[in-house]
Ligand SMILES: Nc1ncnc2c1ncn2[C@@H]1O[C@H](COP(=O)(O)OP(=O)(O)O)[C@@H](O)[C@H]1O
C-alpha cells in the first residue's frame with residue numbers, strides 16, 4: 151500500500167479545522183499541517199509540499215482567493231480543493247478560476263468529502279483532456295464545471311404536491327443549459343408519479359426503472375444508456391412508466407447515481423415527489439443546493455415550515471437551503487413577507503402566478519421555450535443564471551399586477 155496523500159488544511163476557523171481533521175482521519179489521506187490564512191499557510195505549503203491544499207473559502211472572498219493563489223505558488227504540484235459554506239454557482243466558478251480542482255460545500259458529509267478529495271487528485275494527476283476545457287469569457291481555456299470535482303447538484307423539493315416543483319425543475323434545467331452551454335442532466339426521482347418526461351413532451355425509451363433493475367443486480371451501470379436527450383440539449387433520466395407503480399428506488403441507488411452524474415455533467419437538477427421518503431433524503435444529501443418550493447397557501451406553507459426546520463436541524467444552512475415561493479394558484483394567496491414570517495426563514499426567490507404556465511404544461515413544452523418572455527420564464531431564467539454562476543443575483547423584479555404579493 152502506498153502512503154496516504156498529505157493534505158495541508160487552511161482554514162480561519164479552529165473548529166472547522168478540527169471537524170475536517172476528524173473526518174479525514176478515517177480516510178486514506180493524512181493531514182500533515184494546518185494553518186490560518188496568510189504567511190504561515192504559505193510557509194507551510196512551501197515546506198511540506200503537500201499533495202492537496204484544502205482551503206476553506208470565507209468572507210472576505212478577495213482575501214480567501216488571494217490566499218489560494220499564494221498557496222499554489224508555494225506548492226505548485228499540489229491539488230487545490232476549496233471548501234465553502236457558499237453553494238452558489240458564482241463562488242464555485244470563482245474558485246475554479248482561481249485554480250481550484252475540487253469544490254465542496256461545508257459542512258461536508260464524510261463520503262462526499264472523501265469523494266471530492268479522491269476524484270480531484272486523480273483528475274489533477276491524469277493527463278489533461280482537451281474536452282474537459284471550455285473557452286472562458288476572455289478567450290482563455292478554463293476547466294468545465296463538471297471537471298471541478300463535486301459539481302453542482304440542485305435538488306428541487308417541497309413537501310406538497312402541486313406547488314410547482316416539476317415546473318421549476320424542468321424550466322430551470324433548460325435555463326441553465328441555455329445560459330451556460332454546459333452539460334445538464336435532469337433526474338426524476340418521483341418513482342411512481344414522476345411527470346418530468348410528460349411536461350417536457352418526451353417519450354423516453356429507457357427510464358429509471360431499467361437503471362434500478364441493473365443496480366439491483368450489482369454495480370451501477372454507466373448511466374448514459376438510460377438518458378434521453380431533450381431537443382433543448384438537456385439530458386433526462388425519466389421516471390418509470392406509470393403502469394409499474396409500487397417499487398420504490400433504493401436510496402443507495404439514488405446516492406450512487408447522483409454521484410456518478412456529478413462526475414459526468416456540469417449540472418445535475420433533481421425533481422422529487424412531495425414526500426420525505428428515503429430516496430428523497432438521499433437526493434437532498436447529495437445536493438449542493440436545495441430549492442424548497444412552497445405555494446402561497448397556508449397548508450403548503452405549514453408543510454414548508456416543518457421541512458425547513460427538519461433540514462436546518464440536519465445542518466443545512468442558508469447557502470445550501472433556499473426557500474422559493476411559487477404563486478402556483480392565485481387563490482388564498484399569502485404575501486411573501488408573511489410566508490417568511492410563518493416559515494421562519496427568508497424567501498430567496500419568488501415565482502409569479504402566470505396563466506401561460508398551465509398552458510405550457512398541457513402542451514408539453516416548458517415555458518422558457520414556449521414563451522420565454524412570460525414573467526414566469528423570466529424569473530426562472532434569472533434564477534438559473536444565478537445558480538449556475540452565469541450571472542449575478544438580480545433583485546427580484548416587481549411584477550406589475552398584484553404587487554402586494556411580491557417583493
Ligand atoms: N407559477 C405558476 N403559475 C401558474 N400555474 C402554475 C405555476 N407553477 C405551477 N403551475 C401549475 O401547477 C400545476 C402543478 O405544477 P407541478 O410543477 O406539476 O407541481 P409539483 O411538481 O409540485 O406537483 C401544473 O398544472 C402547473 O402548470
Ligand SMILES: [Mg+2]
Nearest residue numbers: 315316345422
Ligand atoms: Mg412534480
